[in-house]
Amino acid sequence: MQYQIVEANSQATIYLTGKLYLQDIEELRCDLVQALEKGSKWLxxxxxxxxxIDSSGLSLFVMLHKCAEQLHGGLTLLGAHGMVQEIFKRTRLDTLLSIR
Structure with missing residues (x-):
């Protein structure tokens, strides 16, 4: 998995590519929590x-959703398709998270 984080004002946009597995989560989580701490409350x-995406990736998005909401911000997921979109539907996370 590869990712790029672009921060501007109180917004951070994260571009992910590839397969999101457990071994990829920790570095990404640290970078995203750091973006929240620097003031990017809208992800x-x-x-x-x-x-x-595996279950560790799903839990990462739930955690980010909760952290952003505590900062009076939010998390939006864009462009989920195929198997990734199906995983969000099967786990019913599409009812919790903002997925477009």
């Missing part, structure tokens, strides 16, 4: 380039 994650 947008572009999942258009993601082909697979």
């Amino acid at each position: 947008t994650v572009n999942l258009a380039g993601v082909t697979y």
Whole structure:
């Protein structure tokens, strides 16, 4: 998995590509928590380039959703498709998270 974080004002946009597995989560989580701590309370994650996500990736998005809400911000997931979109539906996380 590869990612890029673009921060501006109180917004951070994260572009993910590849497969999101447990071994990738810790570095990404640290970078995203750091973005929240620096003032980016609105997170947008572009999942258009993601082909697979495991349960650790799902838990990362739930954690980010909660952290952003505590800061009176939010998390939006964009571009989920195929298997990734299906995983969000099967776990019913599409009812909790803002997925477009």
